[in-house]
Amino acid sequence: MRKLYNYCDQFCKDQIIFVTKEDHEAPSNAELVEDDPNDPYEDHGLILPNGDINWNCPCLGGMASGPCGQQFKDAFSCFHNSKEEVKGSECIDFFRGMQECMQKYPELYPQEDDNESAPSGEAEAEAEAVLPADSTKEVASGTESPATS
Amino acid sequence: MFKCKAAWNKLAPLARASSTLCRQAGKRAVFRHERTPQFVQPAHMSSGPSGGGGENTLYFVLVGATCLAGGAYAYSTLVGDRERYQQRITEIESRSSKPAAEPSTPAKTQLETAVITDQGMGDVEGVHPPVVEESAPPNETTAEVLTEPVSEAVVEPSIAEPVQEEAPAPEPAAELVTEAPAPEAVPEPPVAEPCLAEPVVEEVTPEAPVLEAAPELVVASEAPAPETPASEAPAPEEPAPEEPAPEAAASQEPDSGAPTPEAPAPEAPVPEVSAPEAALEESAPEIVPEPPVAEHLVAEEPVTEALVTEAVSAEPLPAAVAEIVPETPPVTQSASEPASAAASPAVEPTHAPYLLIGGGTASFAAARSIRARDPGARVLIVTEEDDLPYMRPPLSKELWFSDDPTVTETLCFKQWNGKERSIYFQPPSFYVSPTELESVENGGVAVLTGRKVMHMDVRGNKVKLSDGTEISYDKCLIATGGIPRNLQVIERAGDEVMKRTTLFRKIEDFKALEKVSRELKSITIIGGGFLGSELACALGRRSADLGLEVVQMFPEKGNMGKVLPEYLSNWTTDKVKKEGVKVLTEAVVKNVTYKEGKVEIKLKDGRVVKTDHVVAAVGLEPSVELAKSAGLEIDSDFGGFRVNAELQARSNIWVAGDAACFYDIKLGRRRVEHHDHAVVSGRLAGENMTGARKPYWHQSMFWSDLGPDVGYEAIGIVDSSLPTVGVFAKATAKDTPKAATEQSGTGIRSESETEAVAGSVAVGKAAPTPPPQQKEDYGKGVIFYLRDKVVVGIVLWNVFNRMPIARKIIKDGEEHADLNEVAKLFNIHEE
Numbered sequence: 001m002r003k004l005y006n007y008c009d010q011f012c013k014d015q016i017i018f019v020t021k022e023d024h025e026a027p028s029n030a031e032l033v034e035d036d037p038n039d040p041y042e043d044h045g046l047i048l049p050n051g052d053i054n055w056n057c058p059c060l061g062g063m064a065s066g067p068c069g070q071q072f073k074d075a076f077s078c079f080h081n082s083k084e085e086v087k088g089s090e091c092i093d094f095f096r097g098m099q100e101c102m103q104k105y106p107e108l109y110p111q112e113d114d115n116e117s118a119p120s121g122e123a124e125a126e127a128e129a130v131l132p133a134d135s136t137k138e139v140a141s142g143t144e145s146p147a148t149s
Numbered sequence: 150m151f152k153c154k155a156a157w158n159k160l161a162p163l164a165r166a167s168s169t170l171c172r173q174a175g176k177r178a179v180f181r182h183e184r185t186p187q188f189v190q191p192a193h194m195s196s197g198p199s200g201g202g203g204e205n206t207l208y209f210v211l212v213g214a215t216c217l218a219g220g221a222y223a224y225s226t227l228v229g230d231r232e233r234y235q236q237r238i239t240e241i242e243s244r245s246s247k248p249a250a251e252p253s254t255p256a257k258t259q260l261e262t263a264v265i266t267d268q269g270m271g272d273v274e275g276v277h278p279p280v281v282e283e284s285a286p287p288n289e290t291t292a293e294v295l296t297e298p299v300s301e302a303v304v305e306p307s308i309a310e311p312v313q314e315e316a317p318a319p320e321p322a323a324e325l326v327t328e329a330p331a332p333e334a335v336p337e338p339p340v341a342e343p344c345l346a347e348p349v350v351e352e353v354t355p356e357a358p359v360l361e362a363a364p365e366l367v368v369a370s371e372a373p374a375p376e377t378p379a380s381e382a383p384a385p386e387e388p389a390p391e392e393p394a395p396e397a398a399a400s401q402e403p404d405s406g407a408p409t410p411e412a413p414a415p416e417a418p419v420p421e422v423s424a425p426e427a428a429l430e431e432s433a434p435e436i437v438p439e440p441p442v443a444e445h446l447v448a449e450e451p452v453t454e455a456l457v458t459e460a461v462s463a464e465p466l467p468a469a470v471a472e473i474v475p476e477t478p479p480v481t482q483s484a485s486e487p488a489s490a491a492a493s494p495a496v497e498p499t500h501a502p503y504l505l506i507g508g509g510t511a512s513f514a515a516a517r518s519i520r521a522r523d524p525g526a527r528v529l530i531v532t533e534e535d536d537l538p539y540m541r542p543p544l545s546k547e548l549w550f551s552d553d554p555t556v557t558e559t560l561c562f563k564q565w566n567g568k569e570r571s572i573y574f575q576p577p578s579f580y581v582s583p584t585e586l587e588s589v590e591n592g593g594v595a596v597l598t599g600r601k602v603m604h605m606d607v608r609g610n611k612v613k614l615s616d617g618t619e620i621s622y623d624k625c626l627i628a629t630g631g632i633p634r635n636l637q638v639i640e641r642a643g644d645e646v647m648k649r650t651t652l653f654r655k656i657e658d659f660k661a662l663e664k665v666s667r668e669l670k671s672i673t674i675i676g677g678g679f680l681g682s683e684l685a686c687a688l689g690r691r692s693a694d695l696g697l698e699v700v701q702m703f704p705e706k707g708n709m710g711k712v713l714p715e716y717l718s719n720w721t722t723d724k725v726k727k728e729g730v731k732v733l734t735e736a737v738v739k740n741v742t743y744k745e746g747k748v749e750i751k752l753k754d755g756r757v758v759k760t761d762h763v764v765a766a767v768g769l770e771p772s773v774e775l776a777k778s779a780g781l782e783i784d785s786d787f788g789g790f791r792v793n794a795e796l797q798a799r800s801n802i803w804v805a806g807d808a809a810c811f812y813d814i815k816l817g818r819r820r821v822e823h824h825d826h827a828v829v830s831g832r833l834a835g836e837n838m839t840g841a842r843k844p845y846w847h848q849s850m851f852w853s854d855l856g857p858d859v860g861y862e863a864i865g866i867v868d869s870s871l872p873t874v875g876v877f878a879k880a881t882a883k884d885t886p887k888a889a890t891e892q893s894g895t896g897i898r899s900e901s902e903t904e905a906v907a908g909s910v911a912v913g914k915a916a917p918t919p920p921p922q923q924k925e926d927y928g929k930g931v932i933f934y935l936r937d938k939v940v941v942g943i944v945l946w947n948v949f950n951r952m953p954i955a956r957k958i959i960k961d962g963e964e965h966a967d968l969n970e971v972a973k974l975f976n977i978h979e980e
Contacts, residue, residue, distance in 0.1 A: 013872040014714035017969055018879040021978040028973035033961040041846040055521040056836065065520035066579055070591045073524070107576040 053080055066108055068101035497618060498586050498595070501529035503838060504612065504622035506602045506775070508532025510540055510824055511628040511806030511831035513574050516594045518835025525592040526839075529583065529622075531614065533601040536656055537580065539572045542824050544659045545680055546854055548572070549687035557660045572656075605779035607799060623801065624838045627781075627790060628831060629772040630807045631822070635765055636675065638740050645743035650763045653680060662764065666697055669761040673750060675738060676766030677703025677710060679853055682725060684764060686856045689728035699729060700758055702736035702750075708855070712863075713932075713944070714873045720927050721855060728856045733758070769822055771808045784810035787820035794844035796834045803838055805830040813845050815962055816866055816941055823851035848956050862952060865942035865959045867934055876972035877930030877946070931955075931972050938964045940971070951975050 035042075038049050046057045055064040055073060063072045075098045078091035088095075102109035503519050505512040508530045516528045516538075530538065539560070547562035556562075560572045581593035597614075604613040611621035633652035640647070651662050666672060666688055674685050685701040685708075692699045705711060707718035708725050726732050737753040747759040771789040775781070781798050782791040789810035792798045796811055804811075806827040810820040821830075826849035836843055850864040927946060934942030939962055943955040954974050965971050 014716060015872075015874045016716065017874065017876045017972075019876055019969065019972070019977075020879050023969075024973045024976070024978060026973070028970045030965055030967070030970040030974060031963070032957060032974075033963065035957075041843055043847045056518050056832065060521075062517060062575060062579065065517040065594075066575070067581070067591075067593060069520060070524060105578050107578045 053077060062108075067105055068098060068109070071098035071101045074098070497597075498529055498583050498620060499618070500621045501527060501586070502623045503528040503626075504620060504624070505530045505626045505628060506612065507626075507628035507630055507806070507808075508534060508536075508538050508596060508598070509628060509630050509806060510538070510574075510827035511630075511809075511834070512626065513538035514828045514831030515626050515628065515803075515805060515835035515838070518832045519839055520592070520594060522836060522839040522841070525590075527586050527589075527592040528594045529586060529620070530594065530596045531600055531602055531612075531620070532596060532598055534655060535598050536573075537577060537596055537598070538574050539656065540574065540824065541572075541654070543572050544656065545653070545683040545687060548659060549663075549691070557663050560656065602775060603778075605775045607779050607802065610801065625802050626831075626834050626838065627775060627779075627798070627802060627804045627808065628806045628827075628834075629775065631769040631771040633765065634768040634770050636738060636741075636767055638738050639763065639765060642741040643743065646741050646748055646763070649743070649748050649761065650765060652765055653684065654769075665762050666691060667695060670696065671698040671700070671760040672762045672764060673700040673702065673748075673758055673760040674764045674766060675702055675750075676764075676768075677701065677705050677708050677734075678712070678766065678768075679709070681764075681766035682708045682721070682855055683853065684766060685730045685732075686725055686728045686854075689725070689730040690856070692729040698731065698760075700731045700733065700760060701725070702733040702738070702752070702758065704735060704737050706734050708732070709853075709869075711869055712867050714869055714875065717875070717927060717932070717944075717946070718869070721859060724855055724859050769807060771820070773808065784818070784820070786810075787818070789820045795837050795842060796830060796845065797837065803834040805834040811845055815848070815960060819866070821849060823849060825849040825851055848959055850952055850956070859947070860949075861944055861946045862949065863942065863944040864952065864955050865934065865940075866936070867942040867944055871934045871936055871942070873932050873934050874968045875927075875930055875932040875946075876969055876977070877927050878977045929977055931975050931977060933968050933971070940965065940968075945975070948975060948977050 044054050044057075046054055046059055048054050053073075053076065063069065064076075066072075071094070075091055075094035078094050079088040082088045082091060084090055103111070503516075503523075503526060505515055505528060509532075512530050512532070516530060519526050519528050532538075543562045547564075548556055548560065551562055553559065553561070561569050562572065563569050579594070581589050581595050583595040583597050586593065586595040600618070601615040602612045603615050605625075606612065609621070610623070610625075611619055612625070613619050633654050635650075635652055639650055651658055651665070653659070653662060662672075662684075672688060674681050674688075681701060681703065685699060688697065688699045691697060701708075703710070705718070706715065707713075707722040709721055710718045712718075713721060722732055722734065733752070733756065735754070736756065739751045739753045741751070741763070742749050747761065748763055750758040750760065750763070752758070773781075773783050773788070773790055776783050776790060779799075779802065781802070781804075783789070784791040787810045789808045790798055790804040792804045792809050792811045794812040794814055796803045796805055796809060798804050807820075807822045809830060810818065811830070812818050829847055829849040830845065833841075833843060833845060833847075848864055850862055852860070852862040854860045929947040931948060932944040932946060933940045934944075940958055943958065945951055945955060958971060958974075
């Protein structure tokens with residue numbers, strides 16, 4: 001026992017637990033702190049608490065910051081604020097402007113025939129591009145999952 | 150004691166005797182003490198009533214003579230100095246009068262007047278004393294002298310003159326400088342040219358007042374069409390509304406090759422004078438004509454200056470000043486400048502509202518953040534590398550796993566989701582050209598490659614590049630990252646070894662190593678951390694195909710020894726070995742030599758490794774050279790620039806990425822060298838540069854892949870010296886985790902209840918003696934790193950998509966009694 005004591009004293013800093021699936025079946029009783037939805041420090045997803053669009057959201061990728069960023073912002077804001085039956089139907093001019101701009105940079109905005117679902121399509125395309133752009137693997141998923149809700 | 154007493158007894162009467170008049174003492178002494186008369190007698194004071202004896206006279210003579218001699222010497226010295234001074238002045242005057250026969254004094258006074266009047270104008274704050282002083286030493290030409298008085302005058306009122314960046318030259322220098330500055334202009338240009346690169350502005354400054362004095366002349370000089378094509382090139386360099394820029398540009402023009410020794414200063418001031426608003430670009434071309442014209446002007450200017458008396462000088466000066474004043478505001482307002490600056494086609498930027506030093510991950514993330522938040526923002530990235538911003542992790546991972554033989558050219562890799570992408574964040578069409586940055590309609594991001602920022606002037610809000618360009622900014626981000634550390638033994642080993650050593654960090658290092666891996670037979674990697682282990686695995690995978698021997702050596706006991714707890718580190722080392730790498734643990738390099746065509750590495754324990762090429766992956770040294778000139782604090786514990794929780798170093802300076810030692814509200818002060826941290830901190834710095842004022846809050850994570858079997862993600866402080874608790878998914882109920890853990894000496898807290906009896910018995914038996922080598926398979930699990938019972942770091946071992954939960958646990962910073970319960974949140978048994 002003495003040996004064990006010394007053993008543990010010196011080396012017990014790394015503890016290991018092996019658990020089976022059954023061990024983890026019962027719900028956890030670990031307590032997590034409530035999240036404050038209005039925490040100013042937190043990174044918010046695509047939509048900020050006050051309803052504005054978070055242009056810095058990783059989910060948007062470089063859309064709002066590239067050469068056609070201004071056009072994208074106009075189009076997407078219009079779409080977001082649109083209360084029409086067919087959402088965004090009055091924003092067609094903005095989208096056209098954005099598309100024209102994007103056609104000038106085929107390298108940046110590969111044409112994927114997303115004319116109708118322009119914002120979501122681009123956002124999706126951009127999201128995929130963003131994932132590696134910002135970080136690989138779960139980084140992107142981790143940061144983007146709240147955003148793409 | 151007795152001696153003292155005796156001495157006192159002897160001397161006391163003497164003292165008494167001398168204090169009282171000798172007569173009294175003598176009388177009493179005779180009666181009381183026998184010895185006193187003997188003492189009293191010699192106790193003659195020179196100040197006694199008798200006035201001393203013959204010795205006094207001698208004394209007086211000697212002292213008097215000494216005083217006289219001293220006085221005479223002092224007098225002669227002073228007189229001689231005065232004479233010499235007069236001689237010097239006349240000499241200087243005669244020198245100055247040679248080119249323009251202008252009395253130095255009036256010139257000086259005129260200059261000063263000009264300077265003083267200028268002072269009223271400058272918007273730009275901060276004459277830059279450090280800048281001037283810096284330029285002062287290198288300038289050994291008269292130009293310097295010229296600048297000195299000007300700068301001095303400028304500095305004294307401590308008003309940033311638009312024209313002057315000069316620092317205050319010491320006042321005494323002014324005396325020397327009193328030589329006609331204008332006349333000096335002539336000799337200056339030739340001399341100034343070599344120095345232009347450095348104190349460009351300074352030289353310009355003196356010129357400025359000079360030029361101001363001769364506005365009409367300036368105009369005349371500007372009128373001529375661009376005469377010197379050579380000057381054109383430098384001229385474009387100063388497009389922007391930067392005052393220093395034009396001046397610098399002007400100076401640079403001669404530098405860049407203006408054949409004739411134009412007075413650079415006159416040029417710069419001249420354009421400034423002539424082109425008040427926005428016309429900086431216009432002035433640029435004008436600067437070109439100026440050089441040739443300046444020559445003529447030089448002779449004339451001094452005359453002009455001479456003509457202008459102090460009172461009179463005020464006239465042209467105000468005119469010049471007025472012109473300069475408009476320049477100043479344009480200079481400071483970069484926004485307006487871009488609008489107005491349209492003339493020069495290929496002028497490099499001299500002002501950037503957002504200047505990002507360094508072209509890596511943090512810088513790009515900041516650029517993106519700024520552009521997203523500030524519409525129409527103009528962001529300039531200045532990088533030492535020749536490449537556009539790219540991401541580093543694939544250089545040691547995915548790019549090596551690519552099957553594409555042209556991968557070194559395309560630099561494309563396959564992501565985890567199957568899609569191919571380039572390591573460059575954006576293709577070149579994303580960026581605007583630096584020369585168009587100020588004029589492009591909606592702003593953009595421009596990248597200046599191949600330039601290093603050598604000097605930072607915080608008071609004047611500008612930086613100086615390696616090619617001499619000066620760029621002023623409104624907000625600046627320092628994201629200089631770091632350079633790979635090298636081992637001292639390698640550095641001392643000589644050129645042959647250095648030629649065969651790679652310090653891996655950049656694209657060219659990847660290309661070189663890739664070439665080496667195909668051509669040579671043996672590569673040794675020194676270092677067992679992230680980079681070393683990843684490279685070892687990547688090369689190990691190729692070793693079979695290429696017939697390449699891959700050796701990895703490090704002082705720790707296992708791969709990632711400083712990050713993972715010992716049992717996991719051992720397990721990882723085994724995996725690395727399975728990838729085909731020869732791993733030498735507990736290996737400390739003693740010395741390295743080049744022998745018989747091989748690099749020979751001798752270890753302290755006697756082992757010797759002979760190899761063809763060495764890769765040193767022993768850490769990163771943060772690049773903090775700018776700290777000195779910028780006056781920024783360097784952290785002594787972690788290295789890097791010390792910044793607050795909002796990543797701010799000083800008012801308009803932020804630092805992000807590898808080089809930032811920042812305050813993490815949850816985890817304390819730290820410096821993180823991971824990719825996601827660079828993204829997160831760069832993004833945060835960009836937000837704060839656009840006014841967000843948010844602290845470092847979103848915890849960054851990192852990951853590593855060691856071959857196809859081992860992949861983990863981690864967040865927070867992951868230091869193997871902290872106590873850890875690891876929760877692993879057991880494949881079946883029969884698994885015994887004992888082997889690896891007991892071998893490494895880690896304690897087992899508990900096993901599942903079904904195994905309780907067997908477990909305790911096993912523990913009792915196994916603890917004293919390590920069991921046989923049955924390696925536990927740490928397939929997947931979660932490891933918590935604790936500090937004072939609070940979880941400060943988490944490693945997700947082969948468990949993915951759970952980072953948000955891990956982030957939350959660290960953010961909470963709670964003490965959890967049972968970490969198994971916390972581990973339940975991760976659902977490690979599910980995919």
